[in-house]
Every structure is written in C-alpha cells, then in structure tokens.
Amino acid sequence: MKAASFDYVRAASVAEACEMLRQDGDDVKLIAGGQSLMPMMAMRLTRPFRLIDIDQIGALKFIAFGENVARTGACTRQSAIARDEALAAHVPLLRKALAWVGHVQTRNRGTVGGSLAHADPAAELPLVARVLDAQIVARSDKGTRTLPAAGFFVGPLTTALAAHECLEEIHWPMWSGRRTGSAFTEVSRRHGDFAIVEACAQIVLDDDGRCTRASFGLGGGGTAPLAFPALAARLNGSMLEDAVLQSVAHDAANELDPGGDLHASAGYRKHLAAVLAIRVLRAAYDEARSKP
Amino acid sequence: MSETLYPVTLEVNGVLHTARVPARLSLVDCLRDELRLTGTHIGCEHGICGACSVMLDGEPVRSCLMFAVQADGHKVTTVEGLTNADGTPGILQDSFCEKHALQCGYCTSGMLIAAHALLQTVKRPTDEQIREAIGGNLCRCTGYQQIVDAVKHAAARLGEKGR
Numbered sequence: 001m002k003a004a005s006f007d008y009v010r011a012a013s014v015a016e017a018c019e020m021l022r023q024d025g026d027d028v029k030l031i032a033g034g035q036s037l038m039p040m041m042a043m044r045l046t047r048p049f050r051l052i053d054i055d056q057i058g059a060l061k062f063i064a065f066g067e068n069v070a071r072t073g074a075c076t077r078q079s080a081i082a083r084d085e086a087l088a089a090h091v092p093l094l095r096k097a098l099a100w101v102g103h104v105q106t107r108n109r110g111t112v113g114g115s116l117a118h119a120d121p122a123a124e125l126p127l128v129a130r131v132l133d134a135q136i137v138a139r140s141d142k143g144t145r146t147l148p149a150a151g152f153f154v155g156p157l158t159t160a161l162a163a164h165e166c167l168e169e170i171h172w173p174m175w176s177g178r179r180t181g182s183a184f185t186e187v188s189r190r191h192g193d194f195a196i197v198e199a200c201a202q203i204v205l206d207d208d209g210r211c212t213r214a215s216f217g218l219g220g221g222g223t224a225p226l227a228f229p230a231l232a233a234r235l236n237g238s239m240l241e242d243a244v245l246q247s248v249a250h251d252a253a254n255e256l257d258p259g260g261d262l263h264a265s266a267g268y269r270k271h272l273a274a275v276l277a278i279r280v281l282r283a284a285y286d287e288a289r290s291k292p
Numbered sequence: 293m294s295e296t297l298y299p300v301t302l303e304v305n306g307v308l309h310t311a312r313v314p315a316r317l318s319l320v321d322c323l324r325d326e327l328r329l330t331g332t333h334i335g336c337e338h339g340i341c342g343a344c345s346v347m348l349d350g351e352p353v354r355s356c357l358m359f360a361v362q363a364d365g366h367k368v369t370t371v372e373g374l375t376n377a378d379g380t381p382g383i384l385q386d387s388f389c390e391k392h393a394l395q396c397g398y399c400t401s402g403m404l405i406a407a408h409a410l411l412q413t414v415k416r417p418t419d420e421q422i423r424e425a426i427g428g429n430l431c432r433c434t435g436y437q438q439i440v441d442a443v444k445h446a447a448a449r450l451g452e453k454g455r
Contacts, residue, residue: 001337005295008315008361031362038318038357039338051315053362079351103428104409106339108351109358192427 003041007050013057014139014166020052021164022141030054030166032075035102035110036118054166060113062169063087069135070172074113078125079104081112090174093132093200096184097124103192113167116152119159122194122220124184126153130225131200131217135171140164146171153224175213177204181288183280186220187272189263195220196264199276201284203240209289211235216248216281221258221273228252240285249277300364304329305373313360320344322360323370331371333401335430342429345402346370352409354428371401374408383453384408384446393442395433402429407443416447 011017021028029048031037032055040046054060060075063084070091072081081087082098101107101115101124115125116136129136129149136147138161152160161167186198201216214235217227231248238244253274260266297312304327311326318337323329323346335343337356344355347369355368374382381389384407394400403426410417410425417425422443423436431439 002318002321003316003359005314005316007296008298008359031359034359034362035339035357038359041316042318042338042356051359055362103342104425105342105345105352105354105406105428106357108348109353 001042003038004044004047006041006048008053009050010053010056014054014059014168015141017052017054017057017166018139018141018164021166024050024052026163028052030117032060032114033077033109033111034114035106036114036120055111060168065090065174066171068174068176070174072112072170072172074117074167074169075111076113078102078107078110078112078115082107091132091172092180093128093182093184093202094125094172096182097128097200100124100184100186100188100191100195100198112170116170117159117161117167119153119155119157119224120194121153121156121222121224122196122198123225124186124195124198124219127198127200127217127219127225128184129170129172130219130227131202131215132173133215133227134173137168137171138162138165139168140166144168150227155223175202175204177213179205179207179288179291181205181284181286181291183283183287185276185279185283187276197221197258197269197272197276199273199280201277201280203235203281203284203288205240205285205288209239211238211240216252216277216284218252218256218273218277221253221256221269226252226256228255240281242282245281245285246278249281250274252277298361298364300360302327302360302363302365303367305369311360315359315361317360318356319346319358319360319363319368320355322363323355323368326360329370329372331401333398335398335402340430341399341402342406342426343399343402345405345429347373347405347409350412352405369405371404374404383449384411384443387442387446387449388439391438391442391445393434393439399429399431399433403431403439407439407446410443411447411450415451417443419444 062073182202184200186195204213219225258269295314333343335341
C-alpha cells in the first residue's frame with residue numbers, strides 16, 4: 001500500500017499552479033488535503049507522474065460573504081467550514097452535511113474543493129452543492145470560468161473541470177427567508193463511511209406556513225448527486241401536507257436508476273431513496289415551522 | 293533508477309528533525325523509518341483504521357494520508373509525546389492501562405491521539421462525544437467500551453489534577 005514514485009512541486013500561487021498544469025499536461029494531479037487522492041495512490045488506482053501541491057496557497061483558504069452568497073476557497077479545510085458560525089447560520093446545510101463526512105482526522109486535512117473535484121457519487125458536499133446550485137469557479141492560464149453545480153458532476157469521480165484547470169472557489173447561495181429549514185441524512189454501513197444513499201433538503205415558509213421555496217436531492221443512488229427542481233417546484237405554494245411531501249419523495253426515488261453492489265442491492269437503494277427523501281423533507285419543514 | 297529526495301524539516305514532540313525523503317514517503321513511514329519513532333503504528337495505509345493518527349499543528353490527522361513532504365515545516369506530536377517529562381506514561385496512557393482499554397495494543401497509539409485531541413478541547417466529554425472522537429479508529433479487541441471508560445477516567449483525573 002505504498003504510492004508509486006512521483007515528482008513533487010509546490011505552487012506558490014494559483015497562477016503558478018495553472019502555469020504548471022498548462023506545461024505538464026494530463027498525467028499530473030493537484031493535491032491539497034489528499035484525503036481521497038492518497039488512498040487512491042496507495043492502492044495504485046491512480047499513478048500521476050507529478051503532484052502539484054496547492055495546500056499552502058493562502059489565497060485558496062478563506063470563508064467570505066457577499067450579497068446572497070457565501071464564498072469558500074477551494075483549500076479551506078472541512079473542519080474550518082464545519083466550525084464557522086456565520087456559515088452555519090447562512091448555509092446551514094454545510095455543517096449538517098459535514099457531520100457525516102469521514103472522521104475528525106480526515107476533516108482536519110480534507111478540503112471543500114477537494115471533495116467537489118474528487119466527485120465521489122456518494123460524497124456529501126457534492127450533494128449540498130447540487131441542491132443549493134452552488135457555483136464553482138475554476139481557473140486556468142486562460143482565465144476563470146464559473147460552472148453551476150448542475151453541470152459540474154459528470155459521473156463517478158468525473159467533473160467538468162478540464163485537466164489544466166484548478167478549482168479556485170465555491171459560491172454557496174444563501175437563502176433569504178426567516179423561516180428557512182434544512183436537513184441532511186444518510187444511511188451507511190458505519191458512520192463516516194460513504195453513504196449507501198444520502199438525501200438533503202432546504203425549505204422556506206412564509207408567515208402563514210406556505211412553502212415559498214424548496215430544493216432537495218439524493219446521492220449514492222446513481223453516477224452523480226441529483227437535485228429535483230421540477231419536483232421541488234410542486235411544493236411551492238403548498239402547505240406541505242404530508243401527502244404532498246410523500247408524493248414528491250416517491251417521484252424522486254423513481255427517477256433514480258441505482259446500481260446494486262456488495263453493500264446494497266438496487267432495489268434496497270431505491271427503497272432507501274424514498275424513505276430518506278421523505279425524512280429530510282419532513283425534517284426541513286419541521287425546522288422551518290419551528291421558527292417564529 | 294534512484295528517486296529524487298526532498299528535504300523536510302519537522303518538529304516532532306518539540307524536537308527539530310531534518311530528513312531527505314522521496315516524495316512518495318508517507319508521514320507515518322517517515323516518522324517510523326527515518327526518525328525511528330515507532331510508537332505510531334501503521335495499519336491499513338489508506339485512511340480507514342486510524343492507527344497512524346498523530347497531532348499536526350495541534351489537530352489530529354492520519355499520518356498515512358499525508359506525504360512527509362507535505363508536513364515540511366509543521367509541528368507533529370506522536371504518541372511518544374504524550375508521556376510525562378520523565379518518560380513515564382501520562383495520565384491518559386495510565387488510564388488506558390487502569391481500565392483495560394487495550395489487549396493487543398495495535399490501535400492504541402491512534403486511540404490515545406484521538407482521545408488526547410478530544411481532551412484538549414472538551415474537559416468533561418460525554419460518552420457520545422468520546423465515541424464520536426474515536427469513531428475513526430478501529431479496535432478489534434476491546435469492543436470499545438473500556439476505551440470509552442478510560443477516556444472518561446482520564447478526564448476525571450485530569451480535572452482533579454487541574455483543581
């Protein structure tokens with residue numbers, strides 16, 4: 001379980017990392033926290049000839065707030081995201097999801113950008129990005145471009161990032177609305193493992209308890225995390241009666257086409273998807289309703 | 293073909309060490325093979341078992357999930373750093389003995405670091421907080437209960453000492 005040999009370089013800035021990526025071509029990898037890349041290298045599932053270390057670039061480690069958006073630098077540690085009280089207030093799904101991500105030791109090294117760029121179909125942060133429709137800023141020597149999460153996760157461990165691009169920062173939409181509720185849950189073999197199926201939802205109610213905005217999604221049941229904007233739109237204007245929640249949860253699960261493996265059969269995954277979708281919708285609704 | 297060697301400087305348990313290592317050397321291999329600090333154990337080598345946990349700049353991390361070159365310039369505390377100044381077991385280590393929190397001892401280096409990290413921030417942890425803190429560390433002997441007992445016992449002893 002030792003990685004094959006490789007060259008190691010440290011980039012002092014994002015611009016320098018982009019220049020190195022441009023020169024080196026396809027067989028290099030960026031490394032930050034390395035919590036997914038290192039096991040893959042140890043098991044020799046991947047064998048880059050060079051690692052470009054971006055972990056010490058201070059400009060990639062920040063939490064900032066703009067108008068209706070929270071910005072996190074790609075190399076911000078998962079533990080720093082989970083600890084941040086302002087983020088927990090404005091993008092509560094991040095802390096809720098991170099409680100399910102690995103363990104304290106991996107969250108202390110793992111980064112938010114690394115989790116998105118790695119794009120495990122059962123990972124938690126990609127699902128949150130998808131449900132909130134986060135915007136992902138990628139930089140190359142040619143400049144920056146912004147990718148919506150909806151088009152970012154292409155398949156298992158595959159994103160829309162080009163080989164010469166570096167994920168620079170993530171913009172998380174902050175939902176206005178005093179009565180906003182959210183929830184994240186999953187089923188895994190052991191806590192901290194990748195999810196068999198995961199679900200998350202966010203809901204806003206008006207003063208009368210009517211839903212004014214909703215989004216929810218499922219992960220682990222396919223090749224990439226999924227959000228269901230058309231189904232969520234059916235919740236708008238409703239009083240979120242349980243029958244309505246059950247109906248959209250059921251329809252969402254029906255849109256999944258999960259595979260079966262050692263951990264769970266396709267049928268069990270589909271069953272779980274419906275159960276977990278209704279759970280997060282109810283929990284998000286209850287939280288929103290509990291707010292004055 | 294010889295591999296390129298990269299210079300690294302690490303402060304381990306308060307002592308500055310320098311080494312020249314290949315890029316692919318993990319931090320745990322560097323600690324054990326280059327610096328001869330064999331208290332930290334190697335288990336799975338891909339981030340599952342937690343046996344290799346060390347403190348990096350005051351936070352627990354897995355030393356198999358970090359290349360030694362990435363630790364250049366950082367401060368590491370290993371299980372050897374948890375002893376009293378005279379080399380005898382510290383209160384946490386002693387509590388593990390007292391409560392029979394180990395049998396084969398393989399996971400113990402990581403368990404001690406995980407528990408140490410918890411007790412740095414939470415003086416009187418609940419069972420749930422202890423189980424969360426050691427959730428990334430596998431033990432195949434104890435069934436975990438004695439480890440939870442030992443951490444609680446250590447917290448109480450450290451509390452008495454602080455008073």
